[in-house]
Amino acid sequence: MSSAELPPPDHASASESGEQPDSSWPAIDHERREWVPAAAMGVRAARAGRASVAYDASVPPMIASRHPVLLPEVAADADEAAAELARFDAELGSRVAGFAPVLLRSEAASSSQIENLTASARAIFSAELGAKGSRNAELIAANTRSLQAALDLAEQITPASIAAMHRVLMESQPRHTPGEYRREQNWIGTRGDSPVGAEFVPPHHERVAALINDLAEFAARWDVPSLTSVAIAHAQFETIHPYTDGNGRTGRALAQSMLRYRGVTRNVAVPVSAGLLADVDGYHSALTAYRAGDPNPIVRAFASAAFRAVSNSRELVSDIDTVRGSWNDRLTARRDSSAWRLLDIFASRPVLDSATAAGALGIAQPNVYPPLKALVDAGIVRSKAEHKLGPFWRSEEILEALDAFAARAGRRQRV
Structure with missing residues (x-):
């Protein structure tokens, strides 16, 4: 049975599912691990004794059976934002074939820009045809293919479908083992030589597979309101950071896949990343708050992003309609x-x-x-x-x- 055939409404309560909601979302925990720098390996290191340093790696909670309890105003905004996404998707109607490609590429470009990958529309479309003038454009074109894979695989949210999104995204960068979980510790921050003192240290790689399995179970549920589910699953994915590179873009592709899975969007990829791009600092702060046990900011960020994306996309559709109409008089x-x-x-x-x-x-x-x-x-x-x-x-x-x-x-x- 496809996701579109499933009947449960967004507002199924925790009591209806037989489980009691948590009064608060759990914060990540930490565990002490040993980091052995690459420079401390080899023959000299063996003679001198292996040098290592201790660091704290995150231990995200398992969320498959948890029920987020949000501030009423945040929950209401998320529901209205989901409805607005659905309205815009439906508005395109029979014209979806004309606008789906440009909206998909707009989402790919915006998601990539959050990672500081920018290119003009001309460069992106040219890269899809094989032009090699812009490395950034090639990476954004790969992100477009990843997003299309996310939509094609949206009938089910599974670890395999998530891996497929990453595989398509990173296929030209084999050093990042496309579609395979990392086998090393990664971290977010300015230091490139050690996780000690990093802004955020994701879980040790031994924990990744179990955490992604758990995340997929949460993402596939229907008893959590749609946009709330999307925002939390995205935040959990970014906390796990399962790959050596491409985590942000894959996590936002997952969000598009979930919107399609839940039937919020049925025809197009509304460029929600364009809404997040308007306040990248706020988006990153919301991820930090999620890791501290507060899901409200990330749900609010996705709701605000959805409203902004729809407004911007309507203007884009209007601009393209105006241009297309003028061509009839010129040809x-x-x-x-x-x-x-x-x-x-x-x-x-x-x-x-x-x-x-x-x-x-x-x-x-x-x-x-x-x-x-x-x-x-x-x-x-x-x-x-x-x-x-x-x-x-x-x-x-x-x-x-x-x-x-x-x-x-x-x-x-x-x-």
């Missing part, structure tokens, strides 16, 4: 020309090569050049040769709308 090709069908394709994929354009139209590649030329002649798209890849055609207007979306979602400046 003078015959009514039976494939150029007219190309307009909708460029509105959703503003950078194309001839093979992609021909495939989208279902015609032979040599036959796509005349309609592409018609769009160039009308000033709707431009053509430029890419190094070793031949010409790309791009709509500057749609790319500008996407970059404007990113600018609206950008980090707030500290004052």
Whole structure:
């Protein structure tokens, strides 16, 4: 049975499930571990005696059967935010095919920007076609593929589906063992040589598998309100930090998968990360509060992010509609020309090569050049040769709308 067929409502109570809710969410615990620096290994170290230092690693609580109890106003905001996400998703209706691609890439770009990976819309779409001009754009394109995998795998939330998201994200970086849990201690902070004094030290790698199994059980439940479940599962994932790299992007892909699993979004990936991007410091502070035993800030952060994302996405849809409408007046090709069908394709994929354009139209590649030329002649798209890849055609207007979306979602400046 798919998730969409499951009937339980968001507001099933703890008493209905036969379990009593916790009065407070448990904080992480800690355990003392020994860190052996790489420089302390080898022949010299064996002679001198192995040098090691003690540090405290986190021990996150198991949450599979726990019920979060939130402040009433936070719970209400989360419910309304989930409803707003669902409304926007439904609004697109039959137009989802046109907007799903740009919204998916907007989510990928925003999630990546939280990790300080930025690139223009043009660079991202070009990277998907094989352009090698921007390493950041290539990483964001990989994040797009990871998000698509998250949506494709949303019928079930399992350790295997989470691993698949990470595998797709990191497939070009084998040193980070895509889809495999880390086999070493990691940490968050400025020091690169030791977890001692780090801002946050995730659990020891021996604990990761059991913690992810537990997280997947929590994420698959239906008796916790949808956005509350998404926010807490995301925070727990970031606390576990199960991989050597890509944890933030994978954790936000998990959030999109859970929104689809719970039926909040059925058609598009609403770029919630764009909402989080507006207050990255607040997002990180909310994760810290979660680890201290207070889930309210992270649920509030996701609710606020959802409202901001929907507002920004509506503006993006309006901008693209305006551009697309103007093209009808500018194109003078015959009514039976494939150029007219190309307009909708460029509105959703503003950078194309001839093979992609021909495939989208279902015609032979040599036959796509005349309609592409018609769009160039009308000033709707431009053509430029890419190094070793031949010409790309791009709509500057749609790319500008996407970059404007990113600018609206950008980090707030500290004052």
